[in-house]
Amino acid sequence: MTVAVLGSGPVGQTAALLLARWGVPVVLVDEHEVRDPVGSKAICQQRDTLDVWASLGAGCLAEEGLTWTTARTFHRDTELFSLKLPDGGSALPPFVNLSQARVEEVLDELIARQPLIDVRRGHRVRSLTQPGRVVVECDTAAGPRRIEADYAIACTGARGDVVRRALGQRLDGVSFRDLFLICDIRADLPGWAAERRFYFDPPWNPGRQVLIHPCPDSRFRIDWQVPADYDLAAEESGGAMEARIRAIIGSVPYEVIWRSVYRFHTRLVPRMRVGRVLLAGDCAHLVAPFGARGLNSGVADAENAAWKLAWVLRGDAGEELLESYHTERHAAAVENAAVTTATMDFLVPQDDERHRRRSDVLTRAAHDPEACEQVDSGRLAEPFWYADSPLTTTDPGRPFAGRPPRGAVPPPGPGVLLPDLTVASGRLRDLARRGFLLLTTPGVRAEGARSAGIPVGGVLGARPGEAWLVRPDAYVAAVLRVGDQRAHLVPGVRGVTRIVDDVGDRAHATE
Numbered sequence: 001m002t003v004a005v006l007g008s009g010p011v012g013q014t015a016a017l018l019l020a021r022w023g024v025p026v027v028l029v030d031e032h033e034v035r036d037p038v039g040s041k042a043i044c045q046q047r048d049t050l051d052v053w054a055s056l057g058a059g060c061l062a063e064e065g066l067t068w069t070t071a072r073t074f075h076r077d078t079e080l081f082s083l084k085l086p087d088g089g090s091a092l093p094p095f096v097n098l099s100q101a102r103v104e105e106v107l108d109e110l111i112a113r114q115p116l117i118d119v120r121r122g123h124r125v126r127s128l129t130q131p132g133r134v135v136v137e138c139d140t141a142a143g144p145r146r147i148e149a150d151y152a153i154a155c156t157g158a159r160g161d162v163v164r165r166a167l168g169q170r171l172d173g174v175s176f177r178d179l180f181l182i183c184d185i186r187a188d189l190p191g192w193a194a195e196r197r198f199y200f201d202p203p204w205n206p207g208r209q210v211l212i213h214p215c216p217d218s219r220f221r222i223d224w225q226v227p228a229d230y231d232l233a234a235e236e237s238g239g240a241m242e243a244r245i246r247a248i249i250g251s252v253p254y255e256v257i258w259r260s261v262y263r264f265h266t267r268l269v270p271r272m273r274v275g276r277v278l279l280a281g282d283c284a285h286l287v288a289p290f291g292a293r294g295l296n297s298g299v300a301d302a303e304n305a306a307w308k309l310a311w312v313l314r315g316d317a318g319e320e321l322l323e324s325y326h327t328e329r330h331a332a333a334v335e336n337a338a339v340t341t342a343t344m345d346f347l348v349p350q351d352d353e354r355h356r357r358r359s360d361v362l363t364r365a366a367h368d369p370e371a372c373e374q375v376d377s378g379r380l381a382e383p384f385w386y387a388d389s390p391l392t393t394t395d396p397g398r399p400f401a402g403r404p405p406r407g408a409v410p411p412p413g414p415g416v417l418l419p420d421l422t423v424a425s426g427r428l429r430d431l432a433r434r435g436f437l438l439l440t441t442p443g444v445r446a447e448g449a450r451s452a453g454i455p456v457g458g459v460l461g462a463r464p465g466e467a468w469l470v471r472p473d474a475y476v477a478a479v480l481r482v483g484d485q486r487a488h489l490v491p492g493v494r495g496v497t498r499i500v501d502d503v504g505d506r507a508h509a510t511e
Contacts, residue, residue: 001313002027004136004149006125006163010042010100011281011298012155013107015306017056020116022310027147028117029138031124035108039258040184040221041100043213044292046381047092049299051420054092055433058106065096066216070195073377075362077203081372082195086407090420091427095292095380097215099184120147125156128166130275150313151322152277153305155298158265160283167274171286173267173337178208178348180262181224181232185245187254188218198377200362204247209347211290211377212248219257222248225348232261264288264344266337273326278305285333287340290347290378297336300384301329307472311493321492324391332384335403339379346376379406386475387415391490393469393478412460418474421459428459432474436490439468 001024005016008030016026045053050062071083085094111117123138123145136147154163164170197212199205208225215221224244235241245254265286272279281298305325311317349355364371386392387400394400398413410416421428431437443465462468462479469477469490477490 001025002149003309003313004029004134004147004152005155006128006136006152007155007157007160007281007283008032008104008119008121009155009157009281010103010107010295011302012153013104013111014052014056014299015153015155015280015302016117017107017110017114018052018303018306019310020114021056022306024116024306024310024313026117027149028111028119029123029125029136029147030119030121033122033141035101035104037101037105039099039101039260040182040215040219042103042289042292042295043097043099043215043221044095044296044381045098045103046095046292046296047090047420048383048417049296049381050092050096051429052299052303053103053107055430056107057110061098061103061106062092062096064102064216065093065098066193066214067093067096068194068196068214072195072197073375074197074199074202075366076201078366080362080365080375081369091422092420097213097221099215100295120145123147125162128152128163128277130277134276150276151309153302153309154277154279154283155281155302157282158286163277163283164269164279167271167277167279169269169271169274169279171265171267171269173265173286175263175265175267176288176344176348177228178263179226179228179230180264181226181230181259182262183222183224183241183245183259184215184219184257185222185249185254186217186219186257187249187252189220189249189252192220193218200375200377204244209377210248226261230261232259266341266344268330268333268337271326272301272330272333273322278309278322278325280305280329284329285336287336288344290343291340291380292378293336293340293381296381297332297384300332303473304329311472315494317493324389324492328384328386328389328391331386331388335384343376343378382409383417385410385415385417389415391471391477391492392475393480395479398479412476414476414478416476418470418476419459423459429474432470433472435472436477436493437470439470441466 003019003024004027005012006029008028016028019026053061069085073080122140125136126139127137129135134149134152138145156163193214199210201207202210205224211223213221267286269279269284272284280301287293308321308325312319312321345354346358349358361371361374365375392415395414400415404410412419418429418432441462441464444467465481467480471477
């Protein structure tokens with residue numbers, strides 16, 4: 001039983017490592033012979049992404065990355081407001097800034113030590129078919145190669161047209177007309193290492209925006225919004241790039257490490273599961289990077305896909321479980337698209353009315369706290385909550401109230417990711433990631449289940465007589481009470497059929 005993971009960026013790497021952790025052999029395919037070791041690319045890794053990587057043995061990424069604590073927002077040459085970020089009480093930072101190249105390096109080291117992962121570099125996917133199994137035909141320097149697998153996860157990125165066409169999928173949506181110039185520099189800028197700076201319409205980039213992110217080792221990532229006809233080569237040769245950077249940092253010495261130009265998109269495939277193939281990351285959805293929802297949502301795709309494929313391959317679930325991958329992660333992609341589209345509508349207004357609204361908000365924000373709340377420079381990535389998933393049993397006593405305020409998370413309950421907490425037996429999410437987990441309260445005895453006698457009342461708001469069923473990706477599937485009779489709690493998963501029986505004094509489940 002094998003899964004082919006197509007594409008070895010951070011999403012594909014994560015998927016391969018997670019599958020191997022569940023005991024599933026993986027063929028990891030990538031078209032590049034070697035990696036590009038330079039460039040920040042996707043730099044902002046959110047806490048729940050760091051959590052997944054830490055569970056795989058890559059805790060160093062949270063330690064090496066840089067976490068800024070202050071977000072400063074400017075309009076022209078006036079600072080509108082600054083925000084201090086809370087740490088959230090977790091052992092992990094709320095996010096780190098760390099180059100994608102370093103993330104890939106660390107994950108490659110883990111992959112090299114994993115005997116269940118067969119890495120095939122220099123394999124360009126030419127075709128994909130599903131004649132009972134997944135068949136991938138590749139072009140290599142040594143000639144054609146054929147890879148067969150029981151299932152596949154397509155992580156081939158935004159340029160994965162060959163795979164998408166083979167699956168009858170298109171990245172439908174919109175592309176923004178303006179470009180963004182991204183430049184990594186190394187410079188000594190005292191006081192800037194702990195803060196992110198966002199400028200609306202600064203004098204040195206009139207009519208457009210600039211974003212500055214600190215990174216480790218005295219590096220800074222600068223994003224300029226530039227016109228659609230921007231010519232990077234002409235700017236560099238004419239000296240305008242030097243002037244552009246000097247306008248921000250002044251006369252201090254600096255070194256350019258990497259630069260590139262991007263056009264941002266909001267695009268989404270109609271289906272994230274097609275037969276035996278699951279699409280993940282940028283292969284399935286593209287969003288503008290403000291809020292860091294690209295890579296982070298791709299890692300969430302990978303974890304969702306990995307445990308479900310593992311359960312199907314080892315016979316603990318029917319193939320219908322894979323349809324819930326599309327249901328859950330497509331909904332997450334739609335949510336991310338809505339959030340980032342709202343941000344881009346504010347950053348790059350598409351009509352006169354939106355221009356006027358933004359100008360009014362930014363003008364008032366200099367003295368009106370309520371207007372500050374309307375300034376949208378990106379809502380940081382957050383987990384998606386599976387409140388409406390077919391795998392979630394709703395609890396009338398804990399109704400899901402929808403998207404919480406910016407920077408907040410919903411209270412624990414069905415469909416919500418467990419809080420990142422440390423308990424006596426370890427990190428709570430790590431315990432969950434060993435399989436279905438039953439958390440019990442006083443008055444409930446677990447029989448035949450992998451349960452944890454954790455005092456969950458205080459940390460989760462659990463009540464006596466309740467049993468909390470947690471999925472292998474640390475999401476709460478159900479909260480049940482003594483006397484409940486609910487069959488088929490997690491549709492498609494054999495063995496998790498009833499958590500609380502009708503005797504009234506015990507709970508039971510099987511993995």
